[in-house]
Amino acid sequence: MMKLFATALLTLLLSFPAYAKVEVYDLDVKGAHASIQFKIKHLGYSWLFGRFNKLEGWMSGDQADPSTSKVEVSIDTSSIDSNHAERDKHLRSADFLDVKKYPKATFVSTKVVDNGDKTGTIYGNLTLHGVTKQIQIETKFVGQGEDPWGGYRAGFEGTTTLKLADFGITYNLGPASTFVEMMLFVEGIRR
Amino acid sequence: MPIRLKNNYTHFGLISIILHWLVAISVFSLFIVGVWMVDLGYYDEGYHQAPFIHKSVGMLLFGVLLLRLIWQIANPKPAPLSDKSIEVILGNITHLTLSALVFAVCISGYLIVTAADAGISVFNLFEIPAMITNLEGQEDLAGIWHWYLALTLMLLTALHTTAALKHHLIDKNDTLTRMLGGRGRGTKN
Numbered sequence: 091m092m093k094l095f096a097t098a099l100l101t102l103l104l105s106f107p108a109y110a111k112v113e114v115y116d117l118d119v120k121g122a123h124a125s126i127q128f129k130i131k132h133l134g135y136s137w138l139f140g141r142f143n144k145l146e147g148w149m150s151g152d153q154a155d156p157s158t159s160k161v162e163v164s165i166d167t168s169s170i171d172s173n174h175a176e177r178d179k180h181l182r183s184a185d186f187l188d189v190k191k192y193p194k195a196t197f198v199s200t201k202v203v204d205n206g207d208k209t210g211t212i213y214g215n216l217t218l219h220g221v222t223k224q225i226q227i228e229t230k231f232v233g234q235g236e237d238p239w240g241g242y243r244a245g246f247e248g249t250t251t252l253k254l255a256d257f258g259i260t261y262n263l264g265p266a267s268t269f270v271e272m273m274l275f276v277e278g279i280r281r
Numbered sequence: 282m283p284i285r286l287k288n289n290y291t292h293f294g295l296i297s298i299i300l301h302w303l304v305a306i307s308v309f310s311l312f313i314v315g316v317w318m319v320d321l322g323y324y325d326e327g328y329h330q331a332p333f334i335h336k337s338v339g340m341l342l343f344g345v346l347l348l349r350l351i352w353q354i355a356n357p358k359p360a361p362l363s364d365k366s367i368e369v370i371l372g373n374i375t376h377l378t379l380s381a382l383v384f385a386v387c388i389s390g391y392l393i394v395t396a397a398d399a400g401i402s403v404f405n406l407f408e409i410p411a412m413i414t415n416l417e418g419q420e421d422l423a424g425i426w427h428w429y430l431a432l433t434l435m436l437l438t439a440l441h442t443t444a445a446l447k448h449h450l451i452d453k454n455d456t457l458t459r460m461l462g463g464r465g466r467g468t469k470n
Contacts, residue, residue, distance in 0.1 A: 168418070175396035175420040176332070182421060263323055 114150040115244055115278025117163070123245075123277035126165060134266030140172035140181075149246075149278050151202075161199040161212055163276075167192060185261045192220050200224070212248065218257045225250050227274065237279075245277040288356040297356065298462050300349040305438075307342045308383060311335060312435055336394060337404045343387040350380075362454040375441055382434040389430055392423035 117124040127141045144166035151159035168189040170181050182189045199214035208231040216225045227248040234244035250272050254260070287294040293301075318331035361369045394401050395411030396419035402408050413419075448456035455463065 168421075173397055175399065176394060178397070179393065179420040179424055261323070 111152045111154060112150055112158070113152070114148055114281045116281060117145070117147045117149070118243070118277045118279050119144075119146050123243075125275050126163075127273040127275070128270050129273070130263075130270045131266045133264055138172065140170060142166065142169050143171050144169035147197075147276075149276070156204040156210060157202050159199070159202040159210075159212075161197065161202075161214065163197045163274075165195040167195050167218075186259055187219060192218075195219075197225075197227075216252075216257075218252075219259055221257045223256055225252065242280040243277055244280070245275070248274040248276075288359055290357050291359055292459055293359055293462075294356065295462065296352060298460060300345065300352060301460060303345055304342065304349065304383065307338060307345070308386075308434065308438070311339055311342070312431055315431065333402070334404075336390070336401050339387055339390050340401055340403045340409050342383070343391070346380075346384055346387065359459065362448065362456050362459075363452065372444070375437060375444070379434065379437055379441060382430055382437065386427060386430045386434055389423045389427040393420050393427060396420035396423065 124145065124147075125141055126145055127139060129137045129139050132138045142165045145163060147161065147163035149159065149161045167187045168182055170178055170187065170189075172178055172181065181187055184191075195216070195218040197214055197216045199212050201213040203211045203213070205211060210229045210231075212227040212229050213224060214227070215222050227250045229246050229248040232245040232247055235242070237243050252270050252272060254268055254270060285292065285294045286296050288297050314331055314335050318327060318335060321328050321331060361372060363369055363372070391401065391409070392413060395409075395414060396416070398411045398414040400408040400410045416422075445457045445460070448454050449458070
């Protein structure tokens with residue numbers, strides 16, 4: 091009886107090929123093959139780079155129809171690292187990220203548009219510093235395939251520019267430093 | 282009377298006196314500058330200069346504290362001037378706690394700056410290397426400790442000062458004057 095039920099369920103699932111093809115990938119944060127970097131102008135004379143060391147998330151999609159793809163990423167804001175302890179301490183304070191009050195920043199996609207040539211635009215809601223705003227991430231597919239250890243991986247890169255004041259971060263860093271460029275390099279392992 | 286450098290059992294020598302007031306002035310200035318500098322904006326003139334001086338003086342103070350500790354061990358301790366044993370005990374506890382706190386404030390400050398493996402430049406003359414780095418949340422935890430230890434130190438300093446004034450003005454003994462190098466009024470010698 092159980093076997094019959096299982097066979098029926100399997101047949102049912104297979105009769106919806108679109109459903110069966112949706113693949114879910116978890117970001118490879120354990121192997122640190124997913125990172126979120128940022129750069130911001132310093133006084134207008136050069137770029138300061140930093141990154142968030144702790145994040146987690148997943149992405150899902152159907153290769154036949156990329157527009158059904160979804161992404162969710164959660165960032166531990168206290169993991170900000172600009173290679174300068176006093177600056178990081180300042181960035182975590184109420185002057186900037188206020189990580190005690192807002193320990194997480196999250197991105198949840200709402201729409202994915204395939205722009206062709208392995209590029210796309212991900213629209214979604216970014217919650218940062220307690221403010222949720224729609225942003226768009228310009229995305230490029232990097233590659234996919236089997237890894238040498240029995241898994242299957244796919245990777246993307248994405249960029250977006252955030253106006254700090256949009257998220258209530260108004261500390262005066264000077265007129266050249268009101269925007270921050272975010273760069274995402276994420277590799278997912280198929281579930 | 283020649284200048285006495287070392288302590289004896291009734292008086293502080295010149296070196297102990299200088300070390301005491303050097304620490305006192307440094308601690309007080311560091312606290313004032315510290316409280317002021319953390320609220321400076323990015324475009325304020327002292328944004329880089331004030332922390333630079335605070336850190337330099339802090340590291341020099343640590344050296345002075347070590348010298349003072351060695352000097353205290355190597356010298357006799359002048360006897361307390363109070364004959365109330367409760368005052369003597371409280372005084373001893375306060376002095377020990379004050380000494381431990383100044384060390385702790387210096388060390389916690391050092392741990393903030395060196396958390397990402399950067400040394401501390403002392404007035405661009407030499408550099409104290411980073412030794413303990415990259416602990417989980419190091420700069421944030423050290424920052425919290427630095428602030429509350431400094432605050433406790435200032436409160437205890439207020440108690441220490443009040444007690445010294447009490448001995449001077451009410452008990453009329455030489456507690457304060459002998460730390461200023463005075464010859465004393467001859468009481469309790």
